Amino acid sequence: MLLWQDEAVSTASYLPWGWLSISVPNLIVILVMIALFVLALVVPFPKERRTPRKHS
């Protein structure tokens, strides 16, 4: 079997923690979601650019 095929069907690494076992990819996604949530609360939103409206 080709190397890329072998990698494509191999299982992810798992982190056992007592009764909880989670794969590294799933853990990364969960941490990214939490990080995005926190960043969305604290990062300031860009200020509105007030441009004059053209009235035809």
Place this chain on the structure above:
Amino acid sequence: MSGTPELDDESAPSWIGKVRTRLERDLPYDKLLPETQPAYVASWIYVFGVGTLSALVMIIASGTVLAFEGPSWYHISNVGHFFNSLHYWSVQLFFLFMVVHLLGKFWMAAWRGNRARTWITGMVALIVSIGAALTGYVIQTNFDSQWISFEAKDGMNAVGIGAWFNVANLGQNLLVHVFLMPLILVVLVAVHLVLVRLRGVVPPIDAAEVEAAGGAVHSSAPSETTEVR
């Protein structure tokens, strides 16, 4: 909001007329497609709903290409691999944005202000999305889908629906994934969006007094609105 006399529900002779007068009364165009939003909407936490919607558009667009070209194309050709990956990563972003959207709405108790139906349609859309994702995983026609479908088959049997919903049945899951699930999801999302427009974007908890004072979505006060660009 009080309707004009000619838009009175009782004056409509048929159910179509009743629906029309109700829509004209509750969802005028300026409410359906507003140009301004309250100042509190200018926050990144309010971006993830439309992010989820954008990802869904990409999922449907890339999925349409995959459906027309078929697995013999998307498993073999470079362009097929690209569209396959585009579909996959759009799904990843869809769920990622949706979970952050859910976290934001949960912690601001977004069901406040008569928005229970908005919250419920969002939650049902999440559950349907999980079903769409599962059926998508099992129709890939590769080793991954074989493994997932036979793992999921045990799960379906354990909850007693395995005989009716067989995840090892490629034809059944293909139809459910490319027709039934997108249809239900698009209808749910459409209802969800209309309800958001109907009730307005939920304010932060400490802005409740602004909403109670009628200063929510359609406030014309410059200090409470910001332009949507």
